[in-house]
Amino acid sequence: MAGLYIHIPFCASRCIYCGFYSSTLSELRGRYVDALCREMEMRRNYCSEPIGTIYLGGGTPSQLSQEEVEKLFYYINKVFDVAADAEVTMEMNPDDVTALANLQAYTQGLTRVSMGAQTFADERLQFLHRRHSARQVGEAVEKLRGVGINNISVDLMFGFPGETLKDWQADIQQALALEVEHISAYSLMFEEGTPLYRMLEQGTVKEIDEELSLQMYELLIDSLTAAGYEHYEISNFARKGFRSRHNSSYWQQIPYLGIGAAAHSFNIESRQWNVADIRQYIQAIEKGEVPAESEKLDADTRYDDLVTTALRTREGIDINKLETKYRDYLLANAQPYLDNGKLALEGSRLHLTRQGLYVSDMIMSDLMEA
Structure with a gap:
């Protein structure tokens, strides 16, 4: 089984830490979705195996309208051989979930939702320039349960400037109280080129002490494993039977096709990555060209890739x-x-x-x- 990743780069606003390719050019959404559908048709033969996992990531995929989501899934099922038991994940912002009038229709076809909670402290959410409030995370989980989404993942962050071990413990406990099936947790990264990195350079924020960061990671592992979560990858924890199948395919070197601006693809023999620019991407696809670069993978590179992916996992x-x-x-x-x-x-x-x-x-x- 192969994986299918579709990159939705649109965001209502940018978070200060994010290094992923994103854009606030929402007026291009319609043309972009059309381009995604066309690229799917152009690259239908990239992976020879049926599609076992589908992942809509971003950016903020939940910025798409219901009609745009329905169009994407129409083309996915038209173009590809999708397994009957495929895992179908969409990243959604908590505030988008709570604002949707017809969540049942919007999530039709999804088997899994991933939400970026990040923290349950409103002041830290405001620091990150997140749009949602802490309260909305719980409301979104409850609303998703109400429409039959029984596989929910939340992302957490630790290592905020000034954050204490007690603060982090409170975030973990609130995440556990949601009783979601999957939790991913990452240390706040100061990636070059982000507003957060510029704040670090200017001295307006400081990274937390390395020893404190280590204590936070230890607390995370102890708390989540004690609550019954399996620590199956460095940053990922799941209830039994609820590992992310899509992300696991990356760590197991299973082929995947990436559609959209900045999306990456892998077919064992080579890697390919699309241009990280929405306008260039749309213009090229409209001309019938895939704006991508590729790299042939020799045996040494495939070995190195194995070390940096498989070794992340429990197995x-x-x-x-x-x-x-x-x-x-x-x-x-x-x-x-x-x-x-x-x-x-x-x-x-x-x-x-x-x-x-x-x-x-x-x-x-x-x-x-x-």
Whole structure:
């Protein structure tokens, strides 16, 4: 089964931390959706397998009208062989959910909704320039349950300037109280080019202490696993049976097709990425051209990709699936971490231990081809 990702870059306003490609040019929405449908037709043969997962990400996909969403799904089902049990996820903002008059119709065909809660403190939401309030997250979950969405994921952030361990604990508890099936949690990143990064450069905000960030991550793991969530990837936790199948395909090197401006595709042999500009994207597609660059993947690159994806997961890397030279290289470089308990080898699976999670970037770097 392959994955299908559709990038919806439109946002009503930009959050100060976001490094993903997005735009406030809502007047281009209609032409953009038409271009997405045309690109699907142009690239229908990119993946030879049926579509097992569909993910509408952004940006803010819930900025689309019901008619635009219906058009996209009409073309998805017209162009592709979609599995009957496909996981179909859409990212939605809590305030968009609460504002929709006919949520039942809007979510028709979805099996999963992912919402960016980020925090349950209104002052931190305002700091991020998020549009929703803390109260709206709970209201959105309740409303989604009411229309039959029984697979809900929420995103959380920790490491805000001035945030305390007690503040973070309160956010975790409020997330748990929602009883959602999936929680993703990330440290606030100061990505170059974002307003937040400029604030850091100007000295108006400070990053939190590294030791405090580590304590927050430990609290996250302890709290969510105690509540019955499986810690199946560095930043992701799920109730049994509710792992994100789409995101898991990225970590397992399953082929996927990315449609839209800035979308990436992968078919084992190569990677492809579309231009990160809505106007250029639309103009090219309207001329019958896909505005993309591509990279052929050699064996060394595929090995490095495996290290940086599979090792993020609870199961880790199946060394039996590696060619002899890569298996030998991997085990030789992993030995120091096996010795100090940051990696473990169980059967044919090499994976990070709890201690290894805290230095995962360093471990992955050391296991990659020099």
